[in-house]
Amino acid sequence: MGDYSFRFTKSEKRLVAVLIIIPMVLLFIGVYGGLMQTLFRAGIIQSDPFVGGDYYKGLTFHGVLNAIVFTTFFAVAFGNALIPYSLKKNLNVKVAWTSGILMLVGSVMAAIVILIGEATVLYTFYPPLKAHPLFYIGLTLLVVGSWVASGNWVPMYLQWRKENEGKKTPLAVVGMFTTFIVWFIATLAVAVEILFMLLPWSLGWVDEINVMLARTLFWFFGHPLVYFWLLPAYVMYYVFMPKLAGGKLFSDMAGRLVFMMFIVFSVPVGTHHQYMDPAISSQWKLLHGIFTFAVALPSLITAFTIAASLEYAGKLRGAKGLFGWMWKLPYFKKENWFFAYLITGLIIFIFGGIGGIINASYQMNTVIHNTAWVPGHFHLTVAGPVMLAFLGGSLYLVGQFLNKTIRLKTWAMIAPYIYTIGLLIMSYGLKIGGLMGMPRRTNTGASYANPDSVLYQADWMPYIDLTVIGGSIMFVGIVIYIISFFTTVFSKSNGPEEDAVVTFPISEPLHDEPSTWLRNFKPYIIIAIILIVLSYTPVIYDVLQATYGGSLPYSPDSPVPLR
Amino acid sequence: MGNNESNGEVEEFRPKGAIAFFIVLILFFAVVWFALYFELLSRG
Numbered sequence: 001m002g003d004y005s006f007r008f009t010k011s012e013k014r015l016v017a018v019l020i021i022i023p024m025v026l027l028f029i030g031v032y033g034g035l036m037q038t039l040f041r042a043g044i045i046q047s048d049p050f051v052g053g054d055y056y057k058g059l060t061f062h063g064v065l066n067a068i069v070f071t072t073f074f075a076v077a078f079g080n081a082l083i084p085y086s087l088k089k090n091l092n093v094k095v096a097w098t099s100g101i102l103m104l105v106g107s108v109m110a111a112i113v114i115l116i117g118e119a120t121v122l123y124t125f126y127p128p129l130k131a132h133p134l135f136y137i138g139l140t141l142l143v144v145g146s147w148v149a150s151g152n153w154v155p156m157y158l159q160w161r162k163e164n165e166g167k168k169t170p171l172a173v174v175g176m177f178t179t180f181i182v183w184f185i186a187t188l189a190v191a192v193e194i195l196f197m198l199l200p201w202s203l204g205w206v207d208e209i210n211v212m213l214a215r216t217l218f219w220f221f222g223h224p225l226v227y228f229w230l231l232p233a234y235v236m237y238y239v240f241m242p243k244l245a246g247g248k249l250f251s252d253m254a255g256r257l258v259f260m261m262f263i264v265f266s267v268p269v270g271t272h273h274q275y276m277d278p279a280i281s282s283q284w285k286l287l288h289g290i291f292t293f294a295v296a297l298p299s300l301i302t303a304f305t306i307a308a309s310l311e312y313a314g315k316l317r318g319a320k321g322l323f324g325w326m327w328k329l330p331y332f333k334k335e336n337w338f339f340a341y342l343i344t345g346l347i348i349f350i351f352g353g354i355g356g357i358i359n360a361s362y363q364m365n366t367v368i369h370n371t372a373w374v375p376g377h378f379h380l381t382v383a384g385p386v387m388l389a390f391l392g393g394s395l396y397l398v399g400q401f402l403n404k405t406i407r408l409k410t411w412a413m414i415a416p417y418i419y420t421i422g423l424l425i426m427s428y429g430l431k432i433g434g435l436m437g438m439p440r441r442t443n444t445g446a447s448y449a450n451p452d453s454v455l456y457q458a459d460w461m462p463y464i465d466l467t468v469i470g471g472s473i474m475f476v477g478i479v480i481y482i483i484s485f486f487t488t489v490f491s492k493s494n495g496p497e498e499d500a501v502v503t504f505p506i507s508e509p510l511h512d513e514p515s516t517w518l519r520n521f522k523p524y525i526i527i528a529i530i531l532i533v534l535s536y537t538p539v540i541y542d543v544l545q546a547t548y549g550g551s552l553p554y555s556p557d558s559p560v561p562l563r
Numbered sequence: 564m565g566n567n568e569s570n571g572e573v574e575e576f577r578p579k580g581a582i583a584f585f586i587v588l589i590l591f592f593a594v595v596w597f598a599l600y601f602e603l604l605s606r607g
Contacts, residue, residue, distance in 0.1 A: 308578035322583045354592045
């Protein structure tokens with residue numbers, strides 16, 4: 001363990017850089033869409049001043065580009081970087097580039113049809129909203145590309161195990177394989193939804209679609225998707241953060257246990273997004289709710305383990321007392337800018353975590369269901385710890401793989417703090433507004449926030465205003481980050497690309513337990529499959545029994561079917 | 564246990580601060596959860 005360098009090939013380096021830089025452009029378009037969302041909802045704008053189109057088009061490209069495209073690219077790029085580095089083995093570049101090209105073609109295809117207004121279906125692409133077939137094909141290529149990328153790591157890992165019998169798999173590799181095991185299982189359902197339901201329906205080969213079945217398949221995928229987002233961030237928390245803080249990982253076993261728990265509990269939880277849906281019996285919804293509480297456990301273990309790791313780092317810096325370590329961490333050291341992205345994400349996740357537990361509490365879900373509370377919550381997870389870790393990770397990766405020194409380090413260090421302030425303000429506005437009844441996925445600017453409307457809700461306005469203020473501050477934080485990112489990308493290289501070596505801040509464990517029972521993925525995958533079969537068989541059965549007929553396709557613009 | 568602990572400082576480390584932080588975290592979660600629970604009850 002500890003720092004070491006690895007020499008990637010030129011082709012590998014270029015691939016990782018491409019997989020980071022192009023999605024960063026798409027991310028910025030999506031972030032711009034997010035800012036516009038707050039302006040739409042406040043009634044400040046009625047159509048997008050630059051991209052054109054209405055609230056729902058903006059909501060679609062904000063969600064798809066930020067939550068699906070950027071995150072998937074980052075996870076693949078991070079795996080392409082961290083797995084070869086940890087195993088000291090080079091990628092099969094032909095396969096890796098094939099996966100990258102599939103993902104790029106798919107993402108650009110989906111982005112174009114969204115931006116020309118042919119796929120205004122939001123990031124959940126629930127029917128009966130119908131998108132252009134190229135949207136579904138684009139998403140399929142993105143997912144297939146990610147499968148190819150992760151499949152490319154398997155022979156490397158098997159070879160490493162042969163050569164290193166009895167050795168523990170590096171924790172970073174365990175984390176990245178966990179990420180893609182969860183992703184693979186989850187995307188099987190959405191592949192069925194897209195290939196056998198949405199695509200034929202969109203192409204006009206079938207007239208109607210079973211909306212409830214499509215929603216159920218989506219949430220089979222949609223909630224584990226949250227862990228697909230979170231797990232690379234967890235890899236950074238366990239593997240990088242203790243070292244960046246100047247300490248060690250408190251327990252290696254805790255990290256391994258957390259990753260295995262995510263494999264077991266990530267998937268059989270999706271129906272907690274469907275508590276208010278008809279067709280599914282309440283006992284199965286409750287079962288999924290219980291599993292959702294189980295999947296909170298690894299996050300609680302993480303909270304303790306990372307706190308202990310940071311406490312250790314603080315104690316090494318001379319901290320005294322129970323909480324003195326909190327004041328000894330390198331929050332504002334520009335040379336240690338990466339730490340800022342991880343610590344701000346963790347602070348945000350405290351609020352995101354409790355929001356998730358509330359959402360999963362069956363009865364309490366009725367208080368917040370389909371209100372602005374929900375985006376208030378998930379911005380504290382996917383737009384909090386996930387986004388910040390991925391932004392920090394992206395900047396680190398381009399610096400390493402393009403052999404460049406990070407430019408504007410003070411800007412890079414301060415950006416996550418500005419973003420965090422904005423995020424907390426915006427989420428507070430959304431959550432309190434949601435508790436007052438403010439709906440999500442609704443252009444409130446045309447109704448509840450419009451003084452000329454009979455629906456006008458004056459008491460919601462302070463909270464809507466907070467979302468505008470918070471969203472604007474978040475946007476400023478991202479602009480500062482983007483300036484630092486692209487200044488680094490376009491700066492002069494430190495030397496010939498082929499000579500450069502890559503280094504990651506790998507933490508040493510303070511307690512390096514043998515944890516032999518956590519060394520094999522197989523038993524945990526088998527348990528996961530058993531739980532999925534037990535939890536989803538009755539749900540699918542209920543849906544198929546209770547749903548009669550199907551739905552014609554619609555667009556958000558009209559109550560009349562498209563055909 | 565295959566321990567990496569090699570000096571006295573590490574041997575003595577007990578994560579009392581992290582335990583205290585964790586307890587505060589759980590208390591905070593309980594306060595927020597019950598706030599929403601009572602909101603649910605108040606709606607009848």
